[in-house]
Amino acid sequence: MTQFFKFLVGLWLLSGVALTLAGLLTPAQSADVAIVLGNTVYRDGSPSPRLAARLDSAIQCYRQKQCGLVFVSGGIDAAGTDEAAAMRTYLMRHGVAEDRIAVDSNGVDTWSTAHHASTFMRDRGLSKALVVTQYFHLPRVMLALSRFGVRDISGTYPRFWESRDFYSIAREVPAFVWYVVRPRH
Template identity: 30%
Template sequence: MARLMLLVLAWLAGVAGWIVWVGHRDDARPADAIIVLGAAAYDARPSPVFEERIRHGLNLYRAGYAPVLLFTGGYGTGARFAESQVARRYAVRQGIPEEAILIETSSRTTLQNLLQARELMRQRDLHSAIIVSDPLHMSRALRLCRHLGIEAAGSPTPSTRFRSFQTQWRFLLQEVYFFHRDLVARVA
């Protein structure tokens, strides 16, 4: 029984290590679009987490990595604006041309974000993307991209609002859970 427990703990530590490792790799390379994954918005303002993602997406756009910014994220409960609308408004105020921005307003989860992004990419004949999200979220986002057939490279935000040990630990545990949930869902 002790060996089994050690094996399980080693596996979980390995999965957590992989998630952290992927989240610290910036593989940004020229692509057709930069997909900024949604996060909470407070009315017309992005949450601090979402603002970090948006800013990083804008920096990649300005550096010439892709000609299109694709913001994802739908309406939160009772929200007047979709997350992606808030992101577009933020980007335009930062001097990004509206014609360089695509949005979808119906998604509520990471999987839905990427399904909607994939559809917008198909409609506009875009084939490759840079995914922007938080470091600890990057592993799952890229795994879902592979599953959905999206040719993607990850570029995690260089700064994250998940700074304290408690928030990082909780986020990491959540991502370890999602890793296993997704694994079981594919087998079923």
């Protein structure tokens, strides 16, 4: 292994640790809107355990009156399953009022979700956002929202861990760097 390669691997690992710690140490604060990022929805319309854990965190926020609205964002897969609609259904089954849920079915990735959520907030005069996603994803989502003009952002994550988190953390490093330099439009 060359010294440069070792340096890059070390930098990648340190960056992954820094992003993980930043996500784990992000304090949750009361907000106008909780922004829940999508994840896998099964063909029967039920959320994967990872997504259900995110939604449960948003439900807790709503029940404790820490957020007045829940903005759910996800895409529509090849089979026609609408992540955001399934998320809305789950929230409603767990007591969140339908008129307190905003649905973004065009949130096909983190950048799109941040763009749509910031537009939603701006159009309604909302200023405080609480991001609900996995701990390692929080820094990138918060960065994306700030790039679209949201200034008061906090985050929370479900206490849900999977072995695939290691892969996801490694993936967050280049994704975060891309979001730092990515043009807004």
